[in-house]
Amino acid sequence: MTMWNDGVAIKEQVELAPGIYRMELFAPELVAQAKPGQFVNLYCRDKSRLLPRPISICDAIVETGRLVLIYAVVGKGTEELSAMGEGDTIRVMGPLGNGFPLEAATEAKEIFLVGGGLGMPPMLFLAKALSDKPLKIFLGFRSQPWMGQEFEPWGEVMGSSDDGTYGCKGTVIDAMNLYLQHADLAARRVLYACGPIPMMRAIQQWQQGQNLETWFSLEERMGCGFGACAGCPAKLRMPDGSVIQKGVCKLGPVFPGEDVIFS
Amino acid sequence: MTMWNDGVAIKEQVELAPGIYRMELFAPELVAQAKPGQFVNLYCRDKSRLLPRPISICDAIVETGRLVLIYAVVGKGTEELSAMGEGDTIRVMGPLGNGFPLEAATEAKEIFLVGGGLGMPPMLFLAKALSDKPLKIFLGFRSQPWMGQEFEPWGEVMGSSDDGTYGCKGTVIDAMNLYLQHADLAARRVLYACGPIPMMRAIQQWQQGQNLETWFSLEERMGCGFGACAGCPAKLRMPDGSVIQKGVCKLGPVFPGEDVIFS
Amino acid sequence: MSKTMAVSFCGMEMKNPITTASGTFNPQAHSQFFDLNRLGAVTVKGVAKEPWPGNPTPRIAETYGGMLNSVGLMNPGIDAFIKDDLEFLKQFDTKVIVNTAGRTLEDYVEVSRRLAETEVDLVELNISCPNVKEGGVTFGTDAHMVEKVVRAVKKNTRQPLIVKLSPNVTDIVEIARAAESAGADALSLINTLLGMRIDVYKRKPVLAQKVGGFSGPAVKPVAVRMVYQVHKACSIPILAMGGIYTGEDAAEFIMAGATMVATGTANLIEPDAPVRVLDELEAFMEKTGVQDINEIRGIIE
C-alpha cells in the first residue's frame, strides 16, 4: 500500500556538503514497506509549486521508523526543502516504484553496486539489503566525496573521482576495470546502478560481451509518481527488436540495463 | 517614506475571539511614522497568493517599536497569517494611506469615534492620538464584544450590539441617539468612523441636518496599496454635484463622509 | 448533513456531479487511494483505435501554480482499453465516460463504433488536444471543422456524445454553438491551454515537444469565464474542468453553469482529490444552506 501523509515529521536535517542535504523523517508505516530502489514523493509547502519532488530512499530503518533521504538543491523546490528542519512537517507519498530486483542477486558470484553523484544514496539501502552477498561497491564523484564510509560495513568500497581526489582518478568504469584486472572475468555477476545518464550509458556499452546482468535505476520528470499521468515512460528495446514504453514511476524506476534506450 | 521589509518579526499573536486575532510585530521604523487611520500591507508566504492583505494599524507603540494589528480570518490569506506566531517573520509594507485628519478635531466641542466590527481596531490608535480631546467612543458589535476595555483610558465608551449582549441593544446609531438625548445638539461635533458599509451609510443619512463633520475610513479590493494600479477608487460627490474618483489606498482610506458615494 | 447531490446529465442520473478529467485519472492507480464508487462518473484517458506511443520525454513541466504536459495521447488502443481498463471498471457502480482521440475523422468514427458495442455510458470526443499534430486541436479551433467532426461522430455513437472544447480560441461561444448545432449532447471545457517553458540553464524548452498543454489551478479563471460564457449561449449541459482543487472551486463552476465538474491536475497531486472535492462541496452546501446541488447551477447572472 502506498502511504500518503500530510504531516510527516522531519527529525533531522544536515548539510553534508555544499548544497547536499540529508533529511530524516519519521514515517514508520512507510519504512516498514520500503524496498531498495523505491522512492518517495515530497511536496512543497508553497503551493505555487504543485508537482512532486521524487527522491530515492537512501535508508529505511525499521527499528526507529526513520526514513533517510539525501538530495541536492537544484531548484526552488529542493531549496524550500533544505530550509526545513526538526519540528517541521512535510507531505510525503510512498514507497513508490518497484525498486531493485533482489532475487537477481541470488545466483551471482559477485554483485556490483554502482553509484554516481546523486544516484549514490539509494545504493546504500540496497547495500544493506544485500550485505550477506559478496558486494563490490563502486562510488563515483566529481571531486570531494560527501558519502562513502556509510557503505563500508556492507561491502568492499572502491571510489573514483574525475580529479583523483577520491579513489582512482576517472570514472566508475575505470574503477571497475581496475578491480577486474585481478578478478575472474568469467564469473557470473549482477550489477545494480544509479547515476547520471552518461554513466549508465557508459556501463551499457562496457557490459557488452561480459557475463553481466545489469539493472539501472532511471529518472524522469514526473507528474504524479504513481502511474496516473503517463508522463514518465522509459523506452525499452525488447529481445525481438521492438520498442516498448514503461512508466518509470510505477513499473520502474529500475529496468534491465541492456534494454534501456537512452535518447 | 513607505517601508517595505521582507523580514518583520512577529512578536506575539493571540486569538481574541473565535476567528479574530491580534498580532504584534516589531517594526520600529514603520511605527515611528505611523498615523491613525493608516494601514499596512501584509503578504502571504505561500506564493500562490500574491496580492497584499491590507490591515489597519490598531496601534503603533513608539517606545517598543511594536505594531499592533487586529484582524479576522475570512479567507485563505488571513488563515495563513493566523497560523503564524512568535519567531516567524512576514513581509510588510507601510504605513500606507493618509489616515484620519487630526486637525479636523481641533475646533470641535466633542469628538465621536465610531467603530463597527472589524472597523474598530483603527479607532484605538485614533483614540490615543486624540485622548486630550473630549472623546465619545461608540463601539458596535453583533453580539459578544472582543474589544472595548482598551478604549476606556482615552474617552467615554458607549457600546451597542445587535442582540443587546453588550451596551445598548441596536446599532451605533441607536447608541449615539441615546447619548444625544442629554447633549447639546447644536454643539460642533466631528465624527470619525470605520466599519461595515451599512453602518457608514446609516451614519451618512443620520448626520443630515446636524452640526456634524464626518470622516469615513473605507475599504476596497486592492492590487497594490500604494497608488500604482488604479484598482481602488472611491467615488466622491463634489459640492458642484460632479463625481470624482480618488484612490482609497493612496488618497484615502479616509474621506469626508458626506462626499462618499456608496454603490 | 445528507444533501441531494444527484444530477441528471444527458438524461442519465449521476450520483453526484463529480468526475475525473481525462488523462489525469488511472482507474487502477487511483483505486488504491479512494473508492471509485463514490464518484458520479469516472472519465478515462483518451483512447484511439490503435495504440499511440505519445511524445518523447520530458513530457511534464511544472509552472507557477500549474503544469505543462505533452503526453500526446499515449494510449494502448481501443482493444487493450476494452480488455483492461473497461474490464476493471465493471466492478464499480459509477458511470464511465470514455475520452476518444483521433488523427482523422475516420479515426474518431471508428473508435465511436467500437465503443458503441461496449457498456460505456458516455463518450467524450476530444477535438482539443494541443499535443498531437494532426487531429486533436486542429479539429477543435475552427467552427466549421467542429461541426463536421461532431456530425460524423454523432451518427456513429450509440452513447450520449460530449464534445470537449479547446480554450485556445478567440471565441469559445462560436465553437460551442457549432458543436451544439451539430448534435453534441453535452460540452466539456476546458481542455488545456497551450503553453511553453524554457530551461534557461540548458537553453532549451523543458518539454521535448517544446510546447504542451497547460493545466492546474493557475488556469481556473480562464475556465470559469468560458463555462460562464458557454452556459449563457448554449442549452446543452456542461461538464466543467480547469484548475478545480477544492469544493469551493467545484461550486464556482456549478454556479457558472456546469452540471458536472471534473478534477484534473489535482488528481495527480492529491490522489484522492475527487472525493475530497466531493466532501468539501457537500460541506459548502451545508455551510451556505443549499439542500440540493441543482439549486445553485447557473445562478450567476
Place this chain on the structure above:
Amino acid sequence: MSKTMAVSFCGMEMKNPITTASGTFNPQAHSQFFDLNRLGAVTVKGVAKEPWPGNPTPRIAETYGGMLNSVGLMNPGIDAFIKDDLEFLKQFDTKVIVNTAGRTLEDYVEVSRRLAETEVDLVELNISCPNVKEGGVTFGTDAHMVEKVVRAVKKNTRQPLIVKLSPNVTDIVEIARAAESAGADALSLINTLLGMRIDVYKRKPVLAQKVGGFSGPAVKPVAVRMVYQVHKACSIPILAMGGIYTGEDAAEFIMAGATMVATGTANLIEPDAPVRVLDELEAFMEKTGVQDINEIRGIIE
C-alpha cells in the same frame, strides 16, 4: 561583473532590456521605491484623448498565482497626462513608452497626434484591453481590424509604434503578421487573458464587471509560447511581458525571442521588481557566462 545590457529597440538604444508593463507602474508611486534611471524604459498606463472613469469596483481579484483586473483603462486623459506624468518623467534618463487607449479608430489617431508633439520616445498601441466594450480588444482579435487600425495610427504617429497584442486569440501569429504588415515597428505581448472569478458565498462574480484581465506568474507559460511563436514568424522586435517575476523569467523571454521585457503584476506586489529583475538578469548572465545580453536573444530553436 559589468555585463553589456544595452539593446537596440526600434532603432533606439536602451540601457538595458527592462521596462514596466503598462498599467502596473505609476511614475510617482514607484519612484519612491527605486531609481527610475536604472531602467531601459518606463511604460506608463494607457492614456486616451479624454479622461476615462474606468469600471465600477471591485476591480481587482486575486487568483491562484495571479490576479484579475477590470480597471478599464481609467485614465486622466492626454492633457492631464502630459502635464503631470510626462512632466514628472522629464527628470529621468530613461526612455518613455506611452500606452494609448481608444474606443474608436479616430480616438487612437487623435492620441497619437497629440503624442507626436511631445518628447515621448515610443508609442504602444493597446488594441487588446479586455476591459472596455468598444475599442480595445475588439480591434485586437481580428486580423483585418488589426491591419486597419495599425495602418491608420502609424500614419499619425511620429514615434516608433509598438502594437500590443491580445492573447485571447486562436492564432497569435496571424494577428502579429497583420500588425507587422500594417507597419508596426515592434510588437508587445501579451496583454491580459480574459478571466473570471466567482465569490461562491456572495453568489456573484468578484469583479463588478464580471470578467477581467488575468495576469501574473500564472500566465507565463502562455506568454512564453506566444513570444516564441511570434518571434519565429515575424521580424520586428518584441517587447515581452506576462508573469515576469525573476531574472530567470526575463531570460526565458529573451531566449524565446524578446528584445525587451516588462514586469507587470510583479510591480504591484514588489514595488522594486523591475530593478530586482534587472539585477537578477545580470547575475544570471554572470552565472552562465553570458557577456552581452544580445547573445542569448532567440536562441531557442
